[in-house]
Amino acid sequence: MATGVLIAESLRVGAVVDDLALTVRKIQRSASGNATADQPSVWTLVYFDVADAEAATLAAHLSEVLEVPGWYVDLHTAQESLIVFSGRVFRYRRGDPRGRAEAEEYGRAQGVPDSQLDWPT
Secondary structure (H helix, E strand, O other), X not given: OEEEEEEHHHEOOOOOOOOOOEEEEEEEEEEOOOOOOOOOOEXXXXXXXXXXXXXXXXXXXXXXXEOOOOOOEEEEOOOEEEEEEXXXXXXXXXXXXXXXHHHHHHHXXXXXXXXXXXXXX
């Protein structure tokens, strides 16, 4: 089972994410603590599970609806990380420093501050 976190405010206005085979485990609303000038100070975090076999499909769908700049979604199976940006998905073996570094570098180039590049290893 893959797990992930989506910040609801990261979705483009008018975006629709439907026909999903996922389980929402928790929804949390909290002050972000490290929002950039382009981001709201309060975020709605949606923690979810999705079957490993559906993770790549979900990642591709989410890459079509994320706002730019500076947003991403992280999904993780036991073996892989999928880091989703608008129009781009990074997929690498968990614990692979090169794969993570590539995703982090891309995130920085998209305006994600280092303090938000905090997905699990």
